[in-house]
Amino acid sequence: MTTPRERLAAVGNQIPPLIALIVLWMLLWGEFSWLNLLVGFVVGMVVTVGFYLVPVQLSGRVHPLRTVVFFVRLIVDIVWASIDVAWLAVKPRLVTSNAILAIRLHTRSDLILTWTAVATSIVPGSIVVDIDRESSILYLHVLNMHSAGDIESFRRRVQNTERRIVRGFGSREEVERMRGVRPENRRAARRAKRMNEKGTS
Template sequence: MSTPKQRLATFANQVPLFLGLVLLWMLLWGSFSWLNLLTGMLLAAIVSVGFYLPAVELGLRLNLWYTLTFLVRLGFDIVRGSLQVAVLALSPRYTPSNAIVAVHLRTRSDFILTLTGVSTSIVPGAIVVDVDRVRSTLYLHVLNVHRPDQVERFRNGVLDEERRIVMALGSREDVERLRRVRGEDRSVQDQRARDQHAHEKRKRGGTA
């Protein structure tokens, strides 16, 4: 049985989502009125109760510098993506070559998973087509992919987006997990580089 403190924390986590649904309803109508506000609150309550999902734990943490960095980079990516898609649309030599790319995020927060998917999808050139919430994995349809290195570059870009979101809005647990997993990934990459270097050295020695 949950304690009063736990129930209060759950309620506090749901309030921003409830207000977000009301705001979305107002934006869809494009005008503010008391009728729209009341109907938005009613529909938000119906959606919250009738289509209940597990509570999203919000870290309630905001780093202004990293938030500004995230927003500036997101704006830059939107402009760059728009120009790239425009060039592809106008190019007479463009040959469609798209891909579905799976990106395994390093955090396990539903909040970070959602924000990463949304911020990636609003950049022209890629859109989320499926989400594996259990494995914290995004599946994205990506335009103009011809080589494996382009897939890896895109995947690393999404992981960088996740990192910026975590540093801006993630909980302390998200930040610690991200740093730990990045350290493990860096160790694996270093080991692969050493193995590759040793392999090339043996190959040169055998050739000689």
């Protein structure tokens, strides 16, 4: 059974999609009126209740500087990748060597997994073809992979994208996981440290 707090959290998670649907409805009609607002609310309620999806848990944490770093780096990656793909298109004697890569991520968050997939796909030269949600694995079709070094370089690039997203938007547990320390281990270490301090005092 769910507790009242869990039910309240579930209702709260449905509010952002409801607001987004109302705004989308208003944009489709191209004008604001109380009737459009009311109809948009009704349509949004029908969609969010009738087509209920498991709510995505937001971390509630945003690091402004890390977020700026993520977007700036994403823009730089898009520009450089666009130049590389354009050169491949006009390069004489082009020898294509594409690959399907399986890249395991560290995150266990559906939201971070989705954002990493989107951020990787919008950079020219690669596209996500499948996702293993249970194992947090992205399967990508990647252009111009000629060696194991190219594959490893691309793998690090995707994992670095994941790391920047986690640092900007992820929960504290996700940040700890990206540092290679599981949250439960960190908590256990803190408890052990407190116990030792009590024992020596």
